[in-house]
Amino acid sequence: MLSNLLQAKSPPLIGVDISSSAVKMVEIEEAGKNLYRVERYAIEPLPKDAVTDGNIMNLDAVAETLRRAWKRMGTRVKNVALALPSAAVITKKIIAPAGLREEEMEVQVEAEANQYIPFALDEVNLDFQVLGPAPSGPEEVEVLIAAARKEKVEDRVAAAESAGLKAVVMDVDAYATLTAYELIAQQLPNGGRGQTVAIVDIGAAMMHINVVHDSQPIYLREQTFGGNQLTQEIQRRYSLSAEEAEMAKRQGGLPESYEAEVLQPFMDTLALEVARAMQFFFSSSQFSHVDHILLGGGCALLPGLDEIVANRTQVSTMIANPFANMALSSRIKPRQLTLEAPALLVACGLAMRRFDQ
Secondary structure, three states, rough: OHHHHHHOOOOOOEEEEOOEEEEEEEEEEEEEOOOOEEEEEEEEOOOOOOOEOEOOOOOOHHHHHHHHHHHOOOOOEEEEEEEEHHHHEEEEEEEEEEOOOHHHHHHHHHHHHHHHHHOOOHHHHEEOOOEEOOEEEEEEEEEEEEEEEHHHHHHHHHHHHHOEEEEEEEEEEHHHHHHHHHHHOOOOOHHHHHEEEEEEEOOOOEEEEEEOOOOEEEEEEEOOOOOOOHHHHHHHHHOHHHHHHHHHHHOOOOHHHHHHHHHOOOOOOHHHHHHHHHHHHHHOOOOOOOOEEEEEHHHOOOOOOOHHHHHHHEEEEEEOOOOOOOOOOOOOOHHHHHHHHHHHHHHHHHHHHHHHH
């Protein structure tokens, strides 16, 4: 049993989610067998329009925000895992012969990728992962190919490097969400086995819908809807600047009429959007119901949203918290983390990459 003692422990890594509204960082440590501890996390708002539609428009502003978030973390770890937006990545499952050597698999993947990718191969970063035996039998394997334009990858790497950080993992936000979901599934009846679960991550500009059945991804979609709509309505109603409206939304201080006239209608509209997203899913798959809806993203922080969505969709709804079964370091305020957990789904999934086999 000496071999395990000599194996390098997984090097520390920070999960970094660069969304359109904020930079979110999470650092997780191992705290025993199958037990994790949240060491640190930070959420640092981004200037308006620094990131649009998942594209970095202002590299200096993003790098500066990364630097501030990293400083606030108070960590020495500089290795980071980043994610590309799903829309920037082309993925395709292929079947390949089992038992190929790495080089042979690369040749096979490039040949297949040439057929599916609308860009020259020298313009893309290409990666693949063997998923396991193919349905056809043990002599073939299923392989997932992922390709992204080099500039999309390079922008994120450059922002990290400008902030003094080192990008060692580049993931896809939808996959990072699924990694976080594996932690949440333990909180569902029967560990989520045999169940269809919709993970609805509602950020500032986009609503990402990720449906899993028996913990396997079966459906992915984005809808243009998010917290920016609430900010704009606050701006319009109370004649505030975008910054003032965003601040008031987070910290309060709006007139008494705000809840009934602005917040409630927004939450009703949001619940309607979730119900619409479910209808899209049913009409484009063989599924006709979901067992649970998990709400993530910044909008899931709105108090009582889970009840409104549950009423509208008639589906059991809960706020996603991937940290519920984790230990917490002494520097973390448990109530604060529970409140902010839904906004940290992608960052948490990325932080878990250090424990990959």
